[in-house]
Amino acid sequence: xxxxxxxxxxxxxxxxxxxxxxxxxxxxxxxxxxxxxxxxxxxxxxxxxxxxxxxxxxxxxxxxxxxxxxxxxxxxxxxxxxxxxxxxxxxxxxxxxxxxxxxxxxxxxxxxxxxxxxxxxxxxxxxxxxxxxxxxxxxxxxxxxxxxxxxxxxxxxxxxxxxxxxxxxxxxxxxxxxxxxxxxxxxxxxxxxxxxxxxxxxxxxxxxxxxxxxxxxxxxxxxxxxxxxxxxxxxxxxxxxxxxxxxxxxxxxxxxxxxxxxxxxxxxxxxxxxxxxxxxxxxxxxxxxxxxxxxxxxxxxxxxxxxxxxxxxxxxxxxxxxxxxxxxxxxxxxxxxxxxxxxxxxxxxxxxxxxxxxxxxxxxxxxxxxxxxxxxxxxxx
Amino acid sequence: xxxxxxxxxxxxxxxxxxxxxxxxxxxxxxxxxxxxxxxxxxxxxxxxxxxxxxxxxxxxxxxxxxxxxxxxxxxxxxxxxxxxxxxxxxxxxxxxxxxxxxxxxxxxxxxxxxxxxxxxxxxxxxxxxxxxxxxxxxxxxxxxxxxxxxxxxxxxxxxxxxxxxxxxxxxxxxxxxxxxxxxxxxxxxxxxxxxxxxxxxxxxxxxxxxxxxxxxxxxxxxxxxxxxxxxxxxxxxxxxxxxxxxxxxxxxxxxxxxxxxxxxxxxxxxxxxxxxxxxxxxxxxxxxxxxxxxxxxxxxxxxxxxxxxxxxxxxxxxxxxxxxxxxxxxxxxxxxxxxxxxxxxxxxxxxxxxxxxxxxxxxxxxxxxxxxxxxxxxxxxxxxxxxxxxxxxxxxxxxxxxxxxxxxxxxxxxxxx
Numbered sequence: 061x062x063x064x065x066x067x068x069x070x071x072x073x074x075x076x077x078x079x080x081x082x083x084x085x086x087x088x089x090x091x092x093x094x095x096x097x098x099x100x101x102x103x104x105x106x107x108x109x110x111x112x113x114x115x116x117x118x119x120x121x122x123x124x125x126x127x128x129x130x131x132x133x134x135x136x137x138x139x140x141x142x143x144x145x146x147x148x149x150x151x152x153x154x155x156x157x158x159x160x161x162x163x164x165x166x167x168x169x170x171x172x173x174x175x176x177x178x179x180x181x182x183x184x185x186x187x188x189x190x191x192x193x194x195x196x197x198x199x200x201x202x203x204x205x206x207x208x209x210x211x212x213x214x215x216x217x218x219x220x221x222x223x224x225x226x227x228x229x230x231x232x233x234x235x236x237x238x239x240x241x242x243x244x245x246x247x248x249x250x251x252x253x254x255x256x257x258x259x260x261x262x263x264x265x266x267x268x269x270x271x272x273x274x275x276x277x278x279x280x281x282x283x284x285x286x287x288x289x290x291x292x293x294x295x296x297x298x299x300x301x302x303x304x305x306x307x308x309x310x311x312x313x314x315x316x317x318x319x320x321x322x323x324x325x326x327x328x329x330x331x332x333x334x335x336x337x338x339x340x341x342x343x344x345x346x347x348x349x350x351x352x353x354x355x356x357x358x359x360x361x362x363x364x365x366x367x368x369x370x371x372x373x374x375x376x377x378x379x380x381x382x383x384x385x386x387x388x389x390x391x392x393x394x395x396x397x398x399x400x401x402x403x404x405x406x407x408x409x410x411x412x413x414x415x416x417x418x419x420x421x422x423x424x425x426x427x428x429x430x431x432x433x434x435x436x437x438x439x440x441x
Numbered sequence: 442x443x444x445x446x447x448x449x450x451x452x453x454x455x456x457x458x459x460x461x462x463x464x465x466x467x468x469x470x471x472x473x474x475x476x477x478x479x480x481x482x483x484x485x486x487x488x489x490x491x492x493x494x495x496x497x498x499x500x501x502x503x504x505x506x507x508x509x510x511x512x513x514x515x516x517x518x519x520x521x522x523x524x525x526x527x528x529x530x531x532x533x534x535x536x537x538x539x540x541x542x543x544x545x546x547x548x549x550x551x552x553x554x555x556x557x558x559x560x561x562x563x564x565x566x567x568x569x570x571x572x573x574x575x576x577x578x579x580x581x582x583x584x585x586x587x588x589x590x591x592x593x594x595x596x597x598x599x600x601x602x603x604x605x606x607x608x609x610x611x612x613x614x615x616x617x618x619x620x621x622x623x624x625x626x627x628x629x630x631x632x633x634x635x636x637x638x639x640x641x642x643x644x645x646x647x648x649x650x651x652x653x654x655x656x657x658x659x660x661x662x663x664x665x666x667x668x669x670x671x672x673x674x675x676x677x678x679x680x681x682x683x684x685x686x687x688x689x690x691x692x693x694x695x696x697x698x699x700x701x702x703x704x705x706x707x708x709x710x711x712x713x714x715x716x717x718x719x720x721x722x723x724x725x726x727x728x729x730x731x732x733x734x735x736x737x738x739x740x741x742x743x744x745x746x747x748x749x750x751x752x753x754x755x756x757x758x759x760x761x762x763x764x765x766x767x768x769x770x771x772x773x774x775x776x777x778x779x780x781x782x783x784x785x786x787x788x789x790x791x792x793x794x795x796x797x798x799x800x801x802x803x804x805x806x807x808x809x810x811x812x813x814x815x816x817x818x819x820x821x822x823x824x825x826x827x828x829x830x831x832x833x834x835x836x837x838x839x840x841x842x843x844x845x846x847x848x849x850x851x852x853x854x855x856x857x858x
Contacts, residue, residue: 067524067525067526067620068525069525070523070524070525070622071622071624074622074624074625075624078623078624078627078628079622079623079624080623081623081685081688082652082685082688114622118684121684121685122683122684122685122686207488207489207494207529208493208494208495208496209488209489209490209493209494210488210489212493213489213493237497263678264684268537269533269536269537269679270496270533270536270537271537273496273497273536
């Protein structure tokens with residue numbers, strides 16, 4: 061529940077130990093990093109929009125986590141959160157992003173021509189390809205904290221920009237609260253429609269407030285380029301298509317993003333970005349590229365191989381069910397995507413997916429023929 | 442001992458000012474009782490005019506949406522209570538939960554005692570709508586916990602399976618569940634558990650903290666139907682009441698399992714007296730005695746319940762103002778419940794039916810939870826009498842229908858006495 065900074069000042073009447081959250085049974089990055097000294101140091105601080113430490117950590121306090129899955133447990137309410145609360149967020153970022161240091165620089169590379177291959181993934185195995193990222197509009201608070209007025213302004217700016225796209229990107233915006241039943245059914249059938257968040261990770265962070273006000277979906281007429289407005293981030297940008305031509309998906313992704321950015325710049329807006337954290341998004345797990353590039357791929361035999369998880373880890377990939385995060389696989393079909401977000405560029409991450417999936421399909425074919433794959437298992441990338 | 446907190450924030454004298462004088466004193470009360478430089482109207486971050494922030498309520502059906510005009514929003518949107526609770530905080534649950542065409546929810550909550558004053562321009566019409574025209578500016582609410590005044594109250598146990606009376610109490614000086622900080626919530630727990638430890642005789646009991654409960658204790662509390670869960674209703678979660686769960690939440694009950702207190706669920710405390718069978722009189726007697734004892738024990742330590750004569754006992758949800766009292770029975774009415782006049786009979790008797798799982802559940806078999814509709818404008822004694830008289834009437838109807846005789850719809854009771 062985003063309270064104003066006045067509420068935070070009131071808490072100063074209490075001693076730090078009296079306010080310190082009970083985290084002994086918690087298993088998330090925030091709970092592993094936060095301690096009483098840090099809490100005492102940061103508790104009277106606020107970002108310029110009035111976002112406070114308790115706001116940052118509320119989702120992690122409310123969601124103790126899972127012994128197997130380590131969630132982040134904290135969110136940013138605005139760009140400045142990553143500065144004002146760096147004592148907490150830098151170690152969280154380091155834990156989450158493979159030891160990324162506060163002094164490290166992040167490389168941004170959206171030049172699709174730098175991707176090698178990716179247009180030849182076997183369509184008998186790869187059913188669809190998709191690349192997504194997020195973008196935040198500089199100067200506006202993020203979904204955990206923004207007011208209705210701000211959220212509507214983000215929607216207005218975004219829709220203006222998207223509606224001026226042309227060529228392969230020409231499309232239409234569907235606001236959630238004005239959607240007709242027919243439009244809604246079509247968007248569901250296309251697998252485009254996003255729901256009001258049900259995950260307590262998001263709800264406890266305040267991201268579902270005022271639903272469905274100022275939320276909507278934009279997509280191009282070809283249904284290959286899609287933008288979610290005001291879901292978990294200001295914008296989620298998705299390029300996708302059936303089959304295995306990841307190269308084409310990535311080209312469209314990069315070109316589309318650049319076009320959108322150009323239009324924003326013309327209107328004196330830009331995306332939140334800096335050379336240390338890359339693109340700034342609500343969840344620290346999405347910093348850097350914010351990119352998840354992946355395929356739906358059938359790996360029936362390989363997925364049952366005892367070394368499957370180890371192979372994924374070495375290829376810097378992760379598996380999910382075909383319903384997305386926290387779903388199970390159906391019929392041996394997995395969602396395979398890059399595990400990294402921060403510290404490597406967009407091109408590098410998509411290259412991992414392309415190379416890794418190609419290798420795993422070869423392994424699958426070998427296993428189908430009853431052959432061993434031990435010699436193919438790669439070294440850690 | 443009174444905590445350092447109580448000493449900083451309020452003495453009995455300051456608190457007395459709040460409770461004695463009513464509306465006009467609130468401003469004085471705010472500055473005296475809060476060690477804060479915040480006054481209403483400051484430090485609420487506003488980048489956009491009120492018109493850009495006004496929520497879209499066109500598809501909403503709740504009391505808040507019915508009364509929140511753009512004008513009222515503009516007037517109140519910059520205000521905050523001393524601890525920083527804002528209008529947007531108060532209405533968030535109603536914005537997030539558009540409601541149901543058949544069931545009109547309240548759609549707003551209080552974050553502290555001062556909310557009812559600072560946002561009176563919205564709370565007052567909502568209270569009026571919800572409580573049968575009760576006007577907080579003109580009416581006074583009677584409080585009466587003299588259980589001996591109740592007549593009859595021993596139900597026919599061939600029909601009544603169990604009897605129960607519940608209410609809530611808030612500790613003055615501490616914010617309510619939508620707004621409380623972790624330290625405040627823990628202070629509520631400390632104050633109440635301290636007081637309950639002083640109960641004796643048939644009221645002596647034990648506290649089970651949700652964070653420290655053993656599995657065995659948890660199972661026993663579930664079997665006794667005492668354990669409350671983390672709220673799942675979006676009406677509550679959108680109002681911020683589930684924050685930091687299960688920190689500082691717990692259940693206290695007496696050894697006889699007839700007097701039970703929930704700590705830091707939807708209110709600071711929910712107080713429940715219950716037993717199997719139809720002895721509502723004894724249930725209410727224990728209820729009143731227990732409440733008075735707890736009040737005496739917290740007063741000894743320098744604390745008070747939130748109460749004033751306009752709104753009675755102050756609770757989180759405006760629907761529970763006044764007495765906060767729901768007195769009810771689980772009752773078998775196989776014939777009456779099938780009679781088409783059943784809803785009208787209940788309405789005229791100022792009763793409501795629920796399923797035996799409580800609010801928003803369906804009846805199982807033909808066993809219903811029957812309780813009073815009203816909360817504000819009548820005293821505890823009056824409301825329990827209403828339930829006693831009404832349930833007796835329902836039993837008479839059921840008996841008549843069993844014998845093939847006809848029943849009558851009673852004339853409607855006066856609502857505000």
